[in-house]
Amino acid sequence: MGCATIVAVRVRRSFAFVDVSGFTALTDSAGDERAVAVLDTFRTLAREICSRRGVRIAKWLGDGAMLVNVASEPILAATLEMQFAAARAPAPIEIASGVAVGDVILYEGDDYIGHCVNVAARLTDRAARGEVLAAAEAVECLPPWAVVLATEEVTLRGLERPIPVARLGFRPLTEAVVDDPVCGIPLNRSVAEITVRDGRGVERWFCSESCYDTWERRPAPPPDDQGSLRSPLIGS
Secondary structure (H helix, E strand, O other): OOOOOOOOOEEEEEEEEEEEEOOOHHHHHHHHHHHHHHHHHHHHHHHHHHHHHHOOOEEOOOEEEEEEEEOOOHHHHHHHHHHHHHHHOHHHHEEEEEEEEEEEEEEOOOOOOHHHHHHHHHHHHHOOOOOOOEEEHHHOOOOEEEEEEEEEEOOOOOOOOEEEEEEEEEEOOOOOOEEOOOOOOEEOOOOOOEEEOOOOOOEEEEHHHHHHHHHHHHOOOOOEEOOOOOOOOOOO
16 A cells, blocks of 8 residues: 655645633633633634634634634734624633734645744733734734734744734724624724615724625514614615
């Protein structure tokens, strides 16, 4: 019998690792059942947000996940939205995230080997509760509603030289602010990617095409409910 062929190809990808902060301490102080409930909240948010924004969950890592995407902007938007949504969940949780981009080897079709994967993982280890850290190359494609809050040279475990790292957050808005009707991210006209008027003539602002597409494809209310107090007009 011949030797099996190992398939490895070089590709460029963006990566993020997201971890529930303080999970080990939570398991110790609140018990396994509470820990499972927190994981359920985390994974539900991750699946919904990543699915909507076209980001793949490459693997679950116990109390975290590894995310991958060809482009940087969707993965940056997904990590920031996960922070935002987790903090506003009925039982709020805190997530630490690290993002990096670069050339890697796609190994046997489902694993990624490369420097930037390690950088994203180490940035996640370094991130504080509720913090998104990104390598400098990754922030060139920030969503318009996001901003670099601070930058610094950071030495990461296992790396010989420090690298420039950005701490990310939401852009401060001074004008009239309206929440995206899908993800809830606060927007104004200057940072909204898409602006439309609904069936009642109300202007709607969306952070991305993915949120707008989700809003457009939402189920229409039954005819008897249209225009009622329970269900606004189709297109609203």
